[in-house]
Amino acid sequence: MSPTAVDLQALRFRWRGAASDCLAIDAFALAPRERVFLQGPSGSGKSTLLALIGGVLTPSTGQVQVAGQALSTLSSAARDRFRADHIGFIFQLFNLLPYLSARDNIMLPCRFSAARRQRLQQAGQTAADEVLRLAEHLDLSPALLGRPASELSVGQQQRVAAARALIGRPGLIVADEPTSALDADRQSAFLDLLLGECAASDAALLFVSHDPRLAQRFDRVLNLADINRAAPSGSGGME
Numbered sequence: 001m002s003p004t005a006v007d008l009q010a011l012r013f014r015w016r017g018a019a020s021d022c023l024a025i026d027a028f029a030l031a032p033r034e035r036v037f038l039q040g041p042s043g044s045g046k047s048t049l050l051a052l053i054g055g056v057l058t059p060s061t062g063q064v065q066v067a068g069q070a071l072s073t074l075s076s077a078a079r080d081r082f083r084a085d086h087i088g089f090i091f092q093l094f095n096l097l098p099y100l101s102a103r104d105n106i107m108l109p110c111r112f113s114a115a116r117r118q119r120l121q122q123a124g125q126t127a128a129d130e131v132l133r134l135a136e137h138l139d140l141s142p143a144l145l146g147r148p149a150s151e152l153s154v155g156q157q158q159r160v161a162a163a164r165a166l167i168g169r170p171g172l173i174v175a176d177e178p179t180s181a182l183d184a185d186r187q188s189a190f191l192d193l194l195l196g197e198c199a200a201s202d203a204a205l206l207f208v209s210h211d212p213r214l215a216q217r218f219d220r221v222l223n224l225a226d227i228n229r230a231a232p233s234g235s236g237g238m239e
């Protein structure tokens with residue numbers, strides 16, 4: 001049986017210099033292959049939570065486990081490796097390297113992660129084959145793969161970012177408002193592709209969005225306020 005994709009226990013996090021906690025979550029778990037839609041107003045701590053799950057931030061107290069691994073027991077270098085091996089991030093602004101081709105952007109995690117390379121090898125695939133397969137599934141034409149990321153449309157960049165997250169089958173895909181730059185039809189089409197690929201690679205998905213129209217396609221909808229006991233800092237409104 002695969003371990004819980006994400007398990008949070010008695011988590012508290014306060015930004016340095018802040019007067020109160022940003023997050024206080026007694027318990028939260030994401031099952032293997034579960035697809036969760038996480039919503040909450042701007043400034044409510046969604047991106048902070050994703051950074052804690054990715055081990056980019058460390059909690060003030062409490063525990064974050066990903067794929068059965070407690071992140072607090074890892075050195076910061078080991079946490080970086082663990083993240084590259086087990087988590088695919090899709091950021092709001094995609095964070096592609098603009099001068100690299102779409103293909104090289106998608107392959108990038110395989111350079112940093114031996115585990116991703118190994119999983120491909122075990123499936124009898126090369127990284128180059130897998131780029132082509134993902135590109136086809138994500139509606140990116142082969143001709144596009146040679147172009148620098150900076151020359152792609154927003155929708156194409158987003159699908160390149162999704163392929164980069166998915167390559168080498170990490171068990172967890174985390175997406176931080178990846179559709180906010182798209183119109184409603186394109187958001188929905190992108191979500192179809194992403195949900196399909198997560199299912200095909202047995203990945204759990206934690207998807208942050210403020211667009212409630214997308215929520216019904218998920219196994220579970222979670223309002224951050226329902227699990228976060230920390231008082232909201234109040235600065236942000238609804239987007």
Ligand SMILES: Nc1ncnc2c1ncn2[C@@H]1O[C@H](COP(=O)(O)OP(=O)(O)O)[C@@H](O)[C@H]1O
Pocket residue numbers: 015016022040041042043044045046047048049233235236
């Ligand atoms: N780097 C940072 N340093 C200090 N405070 C931050 C930082 N990033 C975010 N915050 C604060 O943490 C709170 C939650 O922010 P964030 O996680 O970005 O919310 P969301 O993603 O839900 O919009 C906000 O009050 C924000 O001001």
Ligand SMILES: [Mg+2]
Pocket residue numbers: 046047048176
């Ligand atoms: Mg955010």
